[in-house]
Amino acid sequence: MSSPDPIVNIVGLSKTFGSHTVLKDVGLTIHAGEVHGLLGENGSGKSTLIKVLAGFHAPDPGAALQVRGRDVPLPVPAGGFRELGISFVHQDLALVPDLSVVENLRVGPVVAGSRPWISWRREKGTARALFDRFGLDVDPDAPVSSLGETDRALVAILRAVEELGDHRTLLVLDEPTVFLPREGTDLLFSVVREIVVDKKAAVLFVSHDLDEVLDHTDRVTVLRDGVSQGTHRTRDLTAVSLIDLIVGRSLDSADPRVAGPVRDFDDAAPLARIEELETATVDGIGFDVRSGEIVGLTGIAGSGYDDVLPAVYGARPARGGRLTIGPDTVALQTITPIDALDRKVVYVPPDRKVEGSAPELTVAENVTLPILGAGLVKPGALRVAAASLAERCDVRPRDPQAVYGSLSGGNQQKALLGKWLQTDPALVLLAEPTQGVDIGARARIFEMLRETARGGAGIVVASSDYEQLSVLCDRVLVFSRGHIVAELTGDHLSKHHISDSVLGLTRQEVKA
Numbered sequence: 001m002s003s004p005d006p007i008v009n010i011v012g013l014s015k016t017f018g019s020h021t022v023l024k025d026v027g028l029t030i031h032a033g034e035v036h037g038l039l040g041e042n043g044s045g046k047s048t049l050i051k052v053l054a055g056f057h058a059p060d061p062g063a064a065l066q067v068r069g070r071d072v073p074l075p076v077p078a079g080g081f082r083e084l085g086i087s088f089v090h091q092d093l094a095l096v097p098d099l100s101v102v103e104n105l106r107v108g109p110v111v112a113g114s115r116p117w118i119s120w121r122r123e124k125g126t127a128r129a130l131f132d133r134f135g136l137d138v139d140p141d142a143p144v145s146s147l148g149e150t151d152r153a154l155v156a157i158l159r160a161v162e163e164l165g166d167h168r169t170l171l172v173l174d175e176p177t178v179f180l181p182r183e184g185t186d187l188l189f190s191v192v193r194e195i196v197v198d199k200k201a202a203v204l205f206v207s208h209d210l211d212e213v214l215d216h217t218d219r220v221t222v223l224r225d226g227v228s229q230g231t232h233r234t235r236d237l238t239a240v241s242l243i244d245l246i247v248g249r250s251l252d253s254a255d256p257r258v259a260g261p262v263r264d265f266d267d268a269a270p271l272a273r274i275e276e277l278e279t280a281t282v283d284g285i286g287f288d289v290r291s292g293e294i295v296g297l298t299g300i301a302g303s304g305y306d307d308v309l310p311a312v313y314g315a316r317p318a319r320g321g322r323l324t325i326g327p328d329t330v331a332l333q334t335i336t337p338i339d340a341l342d343r344k345v346v347y348v349p350p351d352r353k354v355e356g357s358a359p360e361l362t363v364a365e366n367v368t369l370p371i372l373g374a375g376l377v378k379p380g381a382l383r384v385a386a387a388s389l390a391e392r393c394d395v396r397p398r399d400p401q402a403v404y405g406s407l408s409g410g411n412q413q414k415a416l417l418g419k420w421l422q423t424d425p426a427l428v429l430l431a432e433p434t435q436g437v438d439i440g441a442r443a444r445i446f447e448m449l450r451e452t453a454r455g456g457a458g459i460v461v462a463s464s465d466y467e468q469l470s471v472l473c474d475r476v477l478v479f480s481r482g483h484i485v486a487e488l489t490g491d492h493l494s495k496h497h498i499s500d501s502v503l504g505l506t507r508q509e510v511k512a
């Protein structure tokens with residue numbers, strides 16, 4: 001197992017932003033040869049700790065860092081992590097889409113000035129050898145923009161592996177599976193194991209997915225409100241003991257791993273009907289959503305399930321199809337987000353940073369944007385509306401004047417969902433609603449969605465998180481090659497049934 005010698009040792013790490021101390025005297029010891037999980041609720045300080053290692057944040061005075069037994073002065077200078085043999089994969093992957101795969105692989109050394117000239121022929125050969133070693137079938141000349149999500153994530157990870165160099169120490173993966181379709185995670189973890197197999201380097205792995213953490217880490221360190229809850233051997237933990245460490249209290253909503261009661265919608269009238277939808281990846285599909293129902297859409301990457309919601313909302317063009325909601329039928333080829341909103345259809349996209357919000361504005365400004373049009377413009381009233389929304393959605397810190405972009409990922413997601421749910425929508429379209437969200441926030445989000453459904457709205461969730469779909473949905477539609485190939489309800493709504501169905505191992509009859 002792990003070597004007793006720490007490869008990276010952090011002692012007494014604190015970090016304060018303004019008056020808010022977000023890391024409090026944290027220690028972290030990582031051994032060569034281990035996959036070390038870093039867990040904690042949204043906003044508990046995981047990314048801040050990683051950004052101190054990356055030299056992006058200077059810690060408060062008093063912290064110490066040792067790498068392979070040597071003292072490293074803090075703050076780590078810009079780019080200094082390279083000399084320490086540390087590399088990072090951040091959630092946004094930091095790839096340049098217009099550059100080729102091989103150019104992306106070499107961007108780091110070029111920017112760092114460590115490679116004055118480059119033989120691209122040799123680099124392509126090296127890239128091919130690297131991909132072969134990990135069983136990745138990617139053309140080094142292909143532009144990154146042409147790659148699927150899985151390949152993109154794996155290129156970013158292999159680039160980080162390359163950047164570790166000869167004196168490789170630590171690969172830091174900050175929620176690498178958040179944007180990875182399920183079929184990509186197996187490949188990811190085989191890469192992770194390969195890195196630590198000779199016990200020379202270690203992997204620090206940040207994730208909210210408890211199954212992944214329990215299956216793939218050797219030890220875990222848990223942060224709660226910026227305070228370490230200790231480091232534990234993974235084999236001594238269960239999902240329940242891990243939740244206790246992370247949340248530190250019993251969950252304030254129902255356990256998000258347990259489904260609600262089975263509800264029967266067979267005789268309910270449709271609230272919305274999507275018919276003959278055609279997009280680049282979807283081939284004439286249709287389905288109904290009934291009042292109060294939560295419908296899931298899933299499939300492997302490229303199956304078309306993730307193309308449906310933006311097309312229904314008019315955020316991405318459809319080639320054809322119709323949406324009927326209430327008395328109206330709208331052509332999906334021409335529908336715009338304004339038409340959709342007029343019909344009380346709202347859409348929360350998967351990438352909240354790009355499409356869902358204005359990061360430079362305050363939380364109050366972000367969450368009150370949809371109600372500005374309703375004539376409510378007095379700043380005092382907006383502040384009250386924002387504060388009550390933040391309270392209801394459990395957005396932390398509870399400060400409506402905080403800059404939205406400075407919130408942790410999960411808190412941004414709660415605020416974004418709350419912003420749209422307050423508009424009393426008829427049909428809610430959600431893509432990956434709990435991506436990057438911790439277990440406590442996940443419980444809160446599920447509760448918010450169930451409450452909205454109980455109020456009579458229909459909800460459609462497109463996701464590759466089978467556990468989330470099994471717990472939240474009344475019905476799941478499985479896509480393959482642009483068609484709906486299975487409809488799962490009742491006893492067939494387990495994580496494993498959904499997974500088997502997506503992989504084509506089982507089929508359930510699709511009702512007309």
Ligand SMILES: Nc1ncnc2c1ncn2[C@@H]1O[C@H](COP(=O)(O)OP(=O)(O)OP(=O)(O)O)[C@@H](O)[C@H]1O
Pocket residue numbers: 017022040041042043044045046047048049396397406407408409410411436438
């Ligand atoms: N640049 C900043 N300025 C002010 N506050 C910040 C800044 N960066 C982070 N914070 C605050 O520090 C706290 C810890 O945030 P951090 O991003 O480290 O959490 P996290 O554990 O990584 O959360 P998540 O799981 O949601 O990614 C949060 O309260 C966040 O709002």
